[in-house]
Amino acid sequence: MNKKVILPCPFCGEIPVLERQYLPASLCLSCKNDNCYVNPAIEITVFCKQNSDGFTFAPQFEQHENEIIEKWNKRNV
Secondary structure (H helix, E strand, O other), X not given: OOOOOOOOOOOOXXXXXXXEEEOXXXXXXXXXXXXXXXXXXXXXXXXXXXXXXXXXXXXOHHHHHHHHHHHHHXXXX
């Protein structure tokens, strides 16, 4: 899967940070510039896949990274 280029924050020009959160499983793309007074952010839920042991689940972050980057780049939140 090809990684997409993340456009900078439309308000301050800094490159946003992509964070993985495990509880609940989600991806968050946000501006972390302390001088940006808007600090835009978007978050999406990540699907989980059952592990081979049958008792635990693994978030499928890689499958959703392009989705959140595309939303950020289109500013279609």
